[in-house]
Amino acid sequence: MSVNMGNSQIPVHHLHEQDKRPVRVERFLPRDKEVRNEVHRHDFHEIFFLTSGTGEHMIDLESHTFRAPCMHAIVAGQVHRLSRSADSVGAVLMFQREAIHGTAMDDDLHTLFSGLQGGPVWEIKAEQLDLARTLLDLIANETAAEDPNARRAANGLLSVLIAKCARWAGSPHPQLDDAGSGDLARRFLGDVERDFLTERRVGAYADRYAITADHLSDLLRKRIGRSAMEVLQDRLILEAKRLLLHSSMSVKEVGFALNMEDPAYFSRFFKKATELTPGEYRDHVRDLYKG
Numbered sequence: 562m563s564v565n566m567g568n569s570q571i572p573v574h575h576l577h578e579q580d581k582r583p584v585r586v587e588r589f590l591p592r593d594k595e596v597r598n599e600v601h602r603h604d605f606h607e608i609f610f611l612t613s614g615t616g617e618h619m620i621d622l623e624s625h626t627f628r629a630p631c632m633h634a635i636v637a638g639q640v641h642r643l644s645r646s647a648d649s650v651g652a653v654l655m656f657q658r659e660a661i662h663g664t665a666m667d668d669d670l671h672t673l674f675s676g677l678q679g680g681p682v683w684e685i686k687a688e689q690l691d692l693a694r695t696l697l698d699l700i701a702n703e704t705a706a707e708d709p710n711a712r713r714a715a716n717g718l719l720s721v722l723i724a725k726c727a728r729w730a731g732s733p734h735p736q737l738d739d740a741g742s743g744d745l746a747r748r749f750l751g752d753v754e755r756d757f758l759t760e761r762r763v764g765a766y767a768d769r770y771a772i773t774a775d776h777l778s779d780l781l782r783k784r785i786g787r788s789a790m791e792v793l794q795d796r797l798i799l800e801a802k803r804l805l806l807h808s809s810m811s812v813k814e815v816g817f818a819l820n821m822e823d824p825a826y827f828s829r830f831f832k833k834a835t836e837l838t839p840g841e842y843r844d845h846v847r848d849l850y851k852g
Contacts, residue, residue, distance in 0.1 A: 582704050583656060583657040583712070584654075584655070584656045584657075584700060584704055584712075584715050584716070584719055585654075585655045585656070585704060586652055586653070586654055586655075586697050586700055586701040586704070587652065587653050587655070588651070588652045588653075589645075589649065589650070589651055589652070589653070590650055591647060591648050591649065591650060592647050592649075593647060594647050595616075595644065595645065595646055595647050596643075596644070596645050596647070596649065597642070597643075597644040598642055598643045598644070599642065600619075600640060600641070600642045601640070601641070601642070602638060602639060602640045602641070602807060603635070603637055603638075603639075603655075604637055604638070604657075605637050605655055605656060605657045606634075606635065606636060606637050606655070606656055606657075606670070606674075607633075607634075607635040607653055607654065607655050608632060608633070608634050608635070608653070608654045608722075608723075608726060609632060609633040609635070609643075609651060609652075609653045609654075610630075610631075610632050610651050610652050610653070610654070610690060610693050610694070610697070611627065611629040611630060611631050611632070611633075611645075611649060611650075611651040612629055612630060612650045612651050612652075612690060612694070613629045613648055613649065613650045613651075614628075614629050614645055614646045614647075614648050614649030614650060614651070615627065615628045615629070615645070615646045615649075616643065616644050616645035616646055616649065617643075617644045618633055618641065618642075618643050618644075618682060619641060619642045619643075620633075620635065620639055620640075620641040620681055620682075621639050621640060621641070621799065621802070621803070622640075622802065622806075622846060622849070625681070625682040627682050627684075628684075629649075629650075629651070629690075630684070630685050630686070630687055630689075630690040631682060631683060631684050631685060632682075632683055632685055632690075632693070632726060632729070633680075633681055633682045633683075634673050634674055634680055634681045634726070635681070636674050636681075638803065639803075640803060640806055640807055652694070652697050654697060654700070654719075654722070656719060669720075669723045669724045669726075669727040670723060670727075671747055671750060671751040671754070673723070673726055673727045673730055680730060683729065683730050683731075685729050686729075689725070689729050692725065693722065693725070693726075696718055696721060696722040696725070697722070699718050700715050700718045700719060700722070703715035703718065745770055745772075745777075745780060746780060746781060746784045746785065748769075748770065749766055749770075749777065749781065749789065749792070750792065752766055752769065753766070753792055753793060753796055754796070757793060757796045757797060757800070758800070758819065758820060759820070761793050761797070763777060763778065763789040763790050763793065766789065767789075774789065777789045778790065794830075794834065797819055797830075798831065798834045798835065800819060801815060801819055801827075801831055801839065802835075802842070802846070804818060804819075805839055805842055805843040805846065806843070806846050806847070812824065812827070812828070812839040812840055812843070813827075815827070815839065816828075816839075827839065
């Protein structure tokens with residue numbers, strides 16, 4: 562499957578295209594030349610682990626250079642392109658959102674994917690990578706088994722690995738390691754990720770936590786340097802960028818998809834954040850991804 566982008570196509574990869582497993586591990590070995598993947602996106606999450614090699618990973622228009630040992634987190638829906646050196650060795654863990662929804666892994670994934678831990682590319686220690694490889698081997702063995710209990714075992718191992726990844730990523734905001742307000746910041750970021758299309762009033766989120774909107778924004782400024790409204794607007798702009806890049810929607814339709822029914826308002830909102838109109842941004846970013 563791919564999404565029409567005029568003269569270019571952004572493929573959408575699905576975990577079910579090869580088999581029915583909700584969790585899968587794939588490994589990559591050295592090649593005779595540099596490997597440069599096509600621009601694409603997934604309907605599942607990925608975590609890359611690199612044992613050796615270097616390269617560049619473009620994720621949602623941000624370029625990240627990397628050197629092993631390291632790990633990269635890719636959220637379902639993100640547009641990305643990986644270029645890695647010929648001597649690269651590593652593995653990628655792929656798992657469907659349904660594999661973790663409603664479990665304790667949700668919190669660890671919010672921590673890893675929300676940006677609170679920096680990333681989405683992190684250097685890790687050799688001993689951490691060794692543990693990740695051991696857990697990946699165990700997950701691969703369980704997902705290959707015919708035993709009906711294997712899926713439960715694989716999910717248990719997946720939970721351990723994701724918790725370890727969240728810890729290894731570390732936090733550039735030490736206050737978030739504290740109970741109470743740190744947990745509230747995590748809750749807000751998770752709620753925004755889930756509800757940003759339908760709820761963009763800071764007061765509505767604050768009501769969920771029984772605090773005022775001003776208190777919520779003050780807390781977030783101290784923890785992540787952004788107000789609650791800035792977090793909401795950043796998430797809307799990111800979604801707009803993704804739709805402008807890899808959908809065939811008109812600018813007007815993108816605004817509708819974001820629940821902004823006035824095209825003029827959507828254009829003003831977008832230009833204020835990016836200094837480009839939606840149409841100018843679309844032209845610029847598609848030229849960028851042709852490379």
